[in-house]
Amino acid sequence: MTTRALLVVSTLFALASTSCDESVAFREPDPQLDRMLEQRRVDPYDPSPVFEDGQGMRRPPDGVVAHGTERNSPPPPPTHELLDIGRARFETFCAACHGILGDGNSVVATKMPLRKPPSLHEQRLRDLPPPALVAVMENGYGLMPSYADAIDRRDRFAVAYYLKALQLSRGTKSVDLSPQDRAALEKEAP
Ligand code: HEC
Numbered sequence: 001m002t003t004r005a006l007l008v009v010s011t012l013f014a015l016a017s018t019s020c021d022e023s024v025a026f027r028e029p030d031p032q033l034d035r036m037l038e039q040r041r042v043d044p045y046d047p048s049p050v051f052e053d054g055q056g057m058r059r060p061p062d063g064v065v066a067h068g069t070e071r072n073s074p075p076p077p078p079t080h081e082l083l084d085i086g087r088a089r090f091e092t093f094c095a096a097c098h099g100i101l102g103d104g105n106s107v108v109a110t111k112m113p114l115r116k117p118p119s120l121h122e123q124r125l126r127d128l129p130p131p132a133l134v135a136v137m138e139n140g141y142g143l144m145p146s147y148a149d150a151i152d153r154r155d156r157f158a159v160a161y162y163l164k165a166l167q168l169s170r171g172t173k174s175v176d177l178s179p180q181d182r183a184a185l186e187k188e189a190p
Pocket of ligand 1: 090093094095096098116117120137141143144145147151159163
């Protein structure tokens with residue numbers, strides 16, 4: 001035998017002798033998947049020697065808010081500070097599609113021929129109250145994904161308030177302004 005052939009034979013022998021233990025690799029078929037149910041674990045309300053109090057279930061740390069309850073928290077009152085935050089979040093997360101003015105003019109819109117991000121100044125959307133806008137951000141709407149993971153609840157209201165201000169700024173007739181506001185406007189844009 002050549003050295004090379006010897007090498008091949010001894011490698012094969014080594015592989016064969018270290019191959020799997022078939023009795024473990026080929027278990028009896030278990031269509032009920034009982035072995036997954038019967039793993040070692042602590043069920044709810046089971047005792048456990050692992051913890052000093054002998055209980056398996058742990059108490060959440062103080063101040064923890066249960067998942068999902070955040071959505072029911074009451075709306076924060078609108079403030080100037082919140083409007084500024086709303087503008088920043090809107091320009092970061094919404095303007096890419098709805099346009100910096102919310103009018104639907106964006107590069108992304110030109111690439112979404114199926115259903116474009118609408119202008120947020122449409123009458124139907126002007127009529128939506130802030131909580132309804134918050135619901136769109138939380139749940140998504142049709143092709144639009146949810147932004148709940150990116151914008152926390154307070155800031156979703158901030159965006160909704162800013163959107164209301166944006167809608168007012170674009171859809172208000174100058175005759176509807178107070179005399180002072182109209183004078184200020186005419187001074188800026190005669
Ligand atoms: C990736 C692009 C994209 C981004 C980013 C985006 N939207 Fe939208 N939005 C859409 C599209 C597309 C629709 C229309 C969806 C449809 O009709 O299927 C829409 C619809 C809406 C509507 C109308 C819902 C209705 O009742 O008709 C509102 C309000 C809205 N978006 C607000 C927002 C706000 C606020 C943000 C930022 C948090 C945002 N969108 C971010 C694409 C986007």
